[in-house]
Amino acid sequence: MVINSALNxxxxxxxxxxxxxxxxxxxxxxxxxxxxxxxxxxxxxGEIPKKDLSVEAPQEWVQWECGKEAYxxxxxxxxDILIINHGKNHRxxxxxxxxxxxxxxxxxxxxxxxKLFQSISQKQNDxxxxxxxxxxxxxxxxxPALSPAYEISKRLIGQLTTLNWTNLSKEQRxxxxxxxxxxxxxxxxxxxxxxxxxxxxxxxxxxxxEFGLSLIIITPNPITxxxxxxxxxxxxxxxxxxxxxxxxxx
Numbered sequence: 001m002v003i004n005s006a007l008n009x010x011x012x013x014x015x016x017x018x019x020x021x022x023x024x025x026x027x028x029x030x031x032x033x034x035x036x037x038x039x040x041x042x043x044x045x046g047e048i049p050k051k052d053l054s055v056e057a058p059q060e061w062v063q064w065e066c067g068k069e070a071y072x073x074x075x076x077x078x079x080d081i082l083i084i085n086h087g088k089n090h091r092x093x094x095x096x097x098x099x100x101x102x103x104x105x106x107x108x109x110x111x112x113x114x115k116l117f118q119s120i121s122q123k124q125n126d127x128x129x130x131x132x133x134x135x136x137x138x139x140x141x142x143x144p145a146l147s148p149a150y151e152i153s154k155r156l157i158g159q160l161t162t163l164n165w166t167n168l169s170k171e172q173r174x175x176x177x178x179x180x181x182x183x184x185x186x187x188x189x190x191x192x193x194x195x196x197x198x199x200x201x202x203x204x205x206x207x208x209x210e211f212g213l214s215l216i217i218i219t220p221n222p223i224t225x226x227x228x229x230x231x232x233x234x235x236x237x238x239x240x241x242x243x244x245x246x247x248x249x250x
Contacts, residue, residue, distance in 0.1 A: 011036035017079045019043045019113070020086030021058055024188035025136070028202035029083065031056040036206075041075065045086065066109040069116055076117045081132045084110045089150045089191070099149045106153035110135060111160050118164070121176050132177040134209070135161050139182050139217075139224045142231055162232060166239035177214060181205060182228050184219025195220050
């Protein structure tokens with residue numbers, strides 16, 4: 001899950017939905033993609049911002065909440081790309097309530113959105129239209145983030161994403177691309193002392209996507225560039241072995 005077919009560099013008119021669009025990275029991605037003439041649909045848990053005609057704001061807004069992903073079906077059906085970018089970080093807290101909330105927001109809601117978008121894409125008749133989903137899992141998948149709840153939830157959605165990709169057929173992968181965003185610390189409400197700026201991270205994400213990478217890594221930590229591909233390859237091999245074993249039993 002490292003290299004996929006290159007993305008068409010013509011972003012003009014692409015409908016791109018971004019969850020967590022009000023956050024630092026969501027805003028930076030919106031600005032970068034709008035500069036390339038894409039149409040951005042901001043998907044937010046919070047209140048829909050007042051009408052903003054600037055080139056740095058989504059052209060459309062949709063409000064949603066975790067657990068009610070099904071209500072987004074009509075919105076998702078009209079997207080070319082869905083970027084799952086929302087998240088919650090309770091930092092050092094390990095209470096039952098905070099662990100539950102982190103799992104729900106960072107992992108389970110992302111998983112439901114992923115499966116819904118994939119189901120919609122497969123149901124639509126014109127399979128010649130390629131669609132993509134990008135999932136921001138963070139390097140907390142494999143590195144400490146000084147936040148146990150955040151780390152556990154990010155590992156869960158990271159492994160679910162890889163498992164889902166492994167289960168796609170070759171035919172499905174031709175027109176449906178899954179990209180994982182493995183990001184290091186950048187400045188945001190979740191991490192005010194991040195080492196990278198959101199705008200720089202957003203530009204790097206788009207550049208790597210244009211190169212056709214499905215495992216997009218952006219971090220100042222060199223260890224992640226070594227460990228993450230190895231981890232991903234081992235997960236894929238393990239999943240494929242399990243699938244092969246199941247087929248033999250059937």
